[in-house]
Amino acid sequence: MSGFGRDRLERPVVAGFGAPPVGRHPGRSPTDLALDALDEALERSGMDHSAVEGVYSVPEGYARAQAPIHPQRVAERLGLELRALVEVENGGTSSMLAFKAACQDVALGHLDVAAVIGAQAERRRFRDGMDCGDLDRVLLLSAMYGSYLGPYGVITALPCYALAAQRYLHDHSIAPELVAELPVLLRRNAAGNPRAEFREPITVEDVLGSRVVAPPIHKLEAPSWSDGAAAVVVVSAELARRRKLSGAVVTGWGECHDGSNFIPFGKDLTRYPWIGESTDQALERASRRREDLDLAEVYGAFAHAELMTYEAMGFFASGEAAAAVARGETAPGGQLPINPSGGRLSLGHPPQATPLLMIGELFEQLTAQAGERQIDGAAVGLVQAEHGMMNGSAVAVLEGFA
Amino acid sequence: MNGPPPPAPAKYLVRDMDPAAREFYRRLAEDGSLATTRCETCRRTSFPPRVRCPGCGAPQEWVELPRRGRLHAFTTQETAARFRAPAVLALTELGEAVLPGIVNAPYESLAIGQEVHVELRREPETGLTLLGFEPA
Numbered sequence: 001m002s003g004f005g006r007d008r009l010e011r012p013v014v015a016g017f018g019a020p021p022v023g024r025h026p027g028r029s030p031t032d033l034a035l036d037a038l039d040e041a042l043e044r045s046g047m048d049h050s051a052v053e054g055v056y057s058v059p060e061g062y063a064r065a066q067a068p069i070h071p072q073r074v075a076e077r078l079g080l081e082l083r084a085l086v087e088v089e090n091g092g093t094s095s096m097l098a099f100k101a102a103c104q105d106v107a108l109g110h111l112d113v114a115a116v117i118g119a120q121a122e123r124r125r126f127r128d129g130m131d132c133g134d135l136d137r138v139l140l141l142s143a144m145y146g147s148y149l150g151p152y153g154v155i156t157a158l159p160c161y162a163l164a165a166q167r168y169l170h171d172h173s174i175a176p177e178l179v180a181e182l183p184v185l186l187r188r189n190a191a192g193n194p195r196a197e198f199r200e201p202i203t204v205e206d207v208l209g210s211r212v213v214a215p216p217i218h219k220l221e222a223p224s225w226s227d228g229a230a231a232v233v234v235v236s237a238e239l240a241r242r243r244k245l246s247g248a249v250v251t252g253w254g255e256c257h258d259g260s261n262f263i264p265f266g267k268d269l270t271r272y273p274w275i276g277e278s279t280d281q282a283l284e285r286a287s288r289r290r291e292d293l294d295l296a297e298v299y300g301a302f303a304h305a306e307l308m309t310y311e312a313m314g315f316f317a318s319g320e321a322a323a324a325v326a327r328g329e330t331a332p333g334g335q336l337p338i339n340p341s342g343g344r345l346s347l348g349h350p351p352q353a354t355p356l357l358m359i360g361e362l363f364e365q366l367t368a369q370a371g372e373r374q375i376d377g378a379a380v381g382l383v384q385a386e387h388g389m390m391n392g393s394a395v396a397v398l399e400g401f402a
Numbered sequence: 403m404n405g406p407p408p409p410a411p412a413k414y415l416v417r418d419m420d421p422a423a424r425e426f427y428r429r430l431a432e433d434g435s436l437a438t439t440r441c442e443t444c445r446r447t448s449f450p451p452r453v454r455c456p457g458c459g460a461p462q463e464w465v466e467l468p469r470r471g472r473l474h475a476f477t478t479q480e481t482a483a484r485f486r487a488p489a490v491l492a493l494t495e496l497g498e499a500v501l502p503g504i505v506n507a508p509y510e511s512l513a514i515g516q517e518v519h520v521e522l523r524r525e526p527e528t529g530l531t532l533l534g535f536e537p538a
Binding site: 138139140142143146147148149150151152153154155156158159162163164166167170213214215216259263265266269 | 410411412413414415417418419420423426427449450456474475476477478479480481482483484485486487491493498499500501502503504509514525528530532
């Protein structure tokens with residue numbers, strides 16, 4: 001017996017996933033949506049609430065002011081006695097790192113059933129001027145961009161991604177038409193996903209004809225600030241075997257964070273070696289090679305950034321991802337299907353829930369529950385999440401478990 | 403930064419600044435000096451400025467940056483607390499460092515690699531002295 005539980009490590013298994021459709025949920029709080037997602041995840045895993053031993057949450061969003069000790073209020077709503085209760089925050093990776101915390105507690109034998117929840121619902125709030133027109137919230141968001149970007153008024157990540165996107169097109173001589181192929185493919189993928197926010201087909205002309213939101217990024221190359229929620233249930237492999245649960249076992253974890261905040265000043269804005277290191281680490285721990293992967297869910301909040309992430313992960317050489325996407329190499333049936341969910345651009349992007357939606361896509365693919373977007377024989381998948389402007393990356397390898 | 407409290411729009415920005423950032427902005431405002439830190443041991447120049455060298459942990463010295471450089475990347479901000487479009491937000495290569503600032507020219511007139519020079523600009527809204535870039 002170790003200080004945290006058994007004296008041998010347990011493999012964590014994702015045994016349930018739930019998420020309402022991504023989009024607009026006016027009048028619902030993030031926690032309302034997250035607990036709906038948890039109900040669905042538990043129901044699909046065949047367990048009830050009383051089985052949950054730990055809750056791992058994330059903040060309720062960015063523009064929404066949140067009172068302290070949010071996890072305690074979640075616990076009160078559930079009315080459960082818990083052996084773990086924690087909130088994890090690190091921007092876009094928040095719920096990925098909450099998932100890691102749950103997996104670690106399961107692996108160490110501290111508990112056998114962990115619920116990870118993430119949600120945000122502030123689409124209207126952001127549009128209407130932050131929290132009920134609260135200027136103070138705007139000032140606080142500005143401080144998120146640090147001492148060197150904040151003074152220039154930056155309150156969204158968009159201009160940071162735009163600076164990197166401009167260098168990407170320039171340094172690698174990439175035609176905007178080629179970048180636009182990615183949103184077109186993701187929209188086609190989303191057509192098969194009932195949870196996706198955007199499912200109507202689009203063309204390259206639509207993408208390049210959409211408004212420029214921060215040059216060179218067009219509206220259809222940028223994510224929406226979606227309302228959404230997701231929950232995953234992580235159990236020990238021992239419990240999964242005993243209760244005959246199928247799912248996706250976590251076989252590898254990798255993580256690497258650059259010492260930068262939004263802009264890695266002075267570094268090449270088109271290369272993110274720490275994303276590659278997180279990928280290598282996860283694959284090595286899983287004893288897998290890139291060729292073993294049947295699919296991947298990659299964060300990619302903006303089209304150019306998503307392509308740079310594919311390259312940083314070692315799927316394509318630097319500057320070559322856009323052409324590979326245009327050739328269909330990342331489409332279902334291609335050599336490595338990426339973002340069959342529709343990705344951030346078409347599934348929709350509620351950042352506090354996004355990594356759990358990505359893990360959920362792998363769960364559904366690896367348990368053959370992905371419906372019309374099912375990738376035949378999917379057995380090994382990878383999920384990658386990032387924070388800031390790709391300043392850090394976390395990667396998990398998941399494999400079918402039955 | 404002793405003295406009166408910062409204007410309200412800068413309150414979180416200033417409160418969260420580390421000692422190196424406070425010194426960076428103090429030098430800009432009080433001395434008209436654009437400087438960052440360099441490691442006394444490994445001679446590596448850092449931007450952002452730091453109290454200790456990220457490479458070897460040794461103490462840092464302040465070094466002046468050149469006032470002429472080249473545009474590294476630039477864009478405009480649709481949603482921002484200030485400097486909204488058409489204001490151009492840019493990164494400029496100044497010697498060994500790359501720094502952000504606002505370009506005093508329309509987006510359409512600019513090109514990557516274009517030569518610019520630094521004009522310091524005091525911003526009444528935040529009380530901070532910031533970098534402006536003027537095409538050469």
